[in-house]
Amino acid sequence: MRxxxxxxxxxxxxxxYILRGxxxxxxxxxxxxxxxxxxNTDDFTITPVLDRTTAQLAGENPEKTREG
Structure with missing residues (x-):
């Protein structure tokens, strides 16, 4: 698992907080x-962060999304 x-x-x-999971x-x-x-021990929102490495693994190009 990644x-x-x-x-x-x-x-x-x-x-x-930004962590790896x-x-x-x-x-x-x-x-x-x-x-x-x-x-607080139970009321959190957890969302994945799309960084350059994660985007490459997903097949996206983060450089193209930064233009504009």
Missing amino acids: RVKVMIRCNRCGEV RRTKDGSYETGFVQCVCG
Whole structure:
């Protein structure tokens, strides 16, 4: 399994963390992240971050999307 960058945003205080994680069979991401600095342990939004390496693996060209 490939590790991908994910953005974890706390829905209580808005703090953002960028970590590497693995996608599980149910479609969620496992990063080992436990708790936000505000004490929140269960109310997060986790989304994958599309960086240059991830885009190349997906077959996209990030240089073309930056033009404009």
